[in-house]
Amino acid sequence: MPDASRRNESSRQAILAAAFELVGEVGYAKLSIEGIAARAGVGKQTIYRWWPSKGAVLLDAFLMLSEGDGGGLPDTGDLEADLKTVLRATVKELTDERFDLTMRALSSEIMHDPELARMYAERLDEPVRELKKQRLRKAVEAGQLSDVDLDVAVDVIWGPVTVRWMQRGPLTVEFADQVVETALSGLRP
Amino acid sequence: MPDASRRNESSRQAILAAAFELVGEVGYAKLSIEGIAARAGVGKQTIYRWWPSKGAVLLDAFLMLSEGDGGGLPDTGDLEADLKTVLRATVKELTDERFDLTMRALSSEIMHDPELARMYAERLDEPVRELKKQRLRKAVEAGQLSDVDLDVAVDVIWGPVTVRWMQRGPLTVEFADQVVETALSGLRP
Incomplete structure (x- = not known):
């Protein structure tokens, strides 16, 4: 895997893990792309590049759990x-x-x-x-x-x-x- | 029925009908107590006196339908x-x-x-x-x-x-x- 892909994959995993932790802590209504980005240590543009909404992030977080x-x-x-x-x-x-x-x-x-x-x-x-x-x-x-x-x-x-x-x-x-x-x-x- | 009760009942019916119409027109996310009050021709305090949330208004609107x-x-x-x-x-x-x-x-x-x-x-x-x-x-x-x-x-x-x-x-x-x-x-x- 080239470095950029590896970096992308590790950002992706950090974002999904952060979304999962945060929804448990603050609930869905208060979950935000900004909050997920801050927790994951990425810029929010990184999240918007891959997902259209916080619901979509959460769906992927859930799929990761179910793998x-x-x-x-x-x-x-x-x-x-x-x-x-x-x-x-x-x-x-x-x-x-x-x-x-x-x-x-x-x-x-x-x-x-x-x-x-x-x-x-x-x-x-x-x-x-x-x-x-x-x-x-x-x-x-x-x-x-x-x-x-x-x-x-x-x-x-x-x-x-x-x-x-x-x-x-x-x-x-x-x-x-x-x-x-x-x-x-x-x-x- | 004394006049005040009759007025209350007619306001209640107007509020429930308005909630029902509005959720069909604008969807739940954009449904608001203000919007329901304006459509029903009542003050929003009247709604808050009887219901704690727009979800509660909608539940009653639904129960009215199902009577x-x-x-x-x-x-x-x-x-x-x-x-x-x-x-x-x-x-x-x-x-x-x-x-x-x-x-x-x-x-x-x-x-x-x-x-x-x-x-x-x-x-x-x-x-x-x-x-x-x-x-x-x-x-x-x-x-x-x-x-x-x-x-x-x-x-x-x-x-x-x-x-x-x-x-x-x-x-x-x-x-x-x-x-x-x-x-x-x-x-x-």
């Missing part, structure tokens, strides 16, 4: 066990204060900012949804899942956790397990 | 048909631009404002959840639903529609029907 997660869903052959593993991990993430604060700030901003919503969908939501559908498709092929619309299946399995998190209801691993069991077996006796 | 809905969920004895009726109505509401804009603004604000989140939960979310659980409890008694945690059941049935709306995915009556069928019968073959 490592990109390898697909677990596949032990036991769909119920695998879904419980995944949903429990999601519950743990969403109850981790760093994730919680960043996700709340992003989710809120996305409601107002269609450009950020588009970036979020393209870079986070759609790739993750594709991984979920891949795992479910294998379960359909293995005869463990009926041949339903996979987007409906994804929303029925993952939607309840998202909604409970948004409404600040009790978010526990027991809830994750109950959702998986209910989604697979249905509510009928 | 008339308070009578419980349909109960024809056919749970699947009744849930489809309710979820289709929710889809229609969420795809109505007036509801959509107000709900997005409120949902976003609730992420930041714990006081508004508390008001929202107490005045809208919890009473509506209670009505849903009442209907499900009757289905359990009628042997149409297994004896699950009703809060889990509510989240599995209603969560997918909320999440799809938030993520701006395709929100159709067909989706509502598929969610009800999947939640009741489960994803297993």
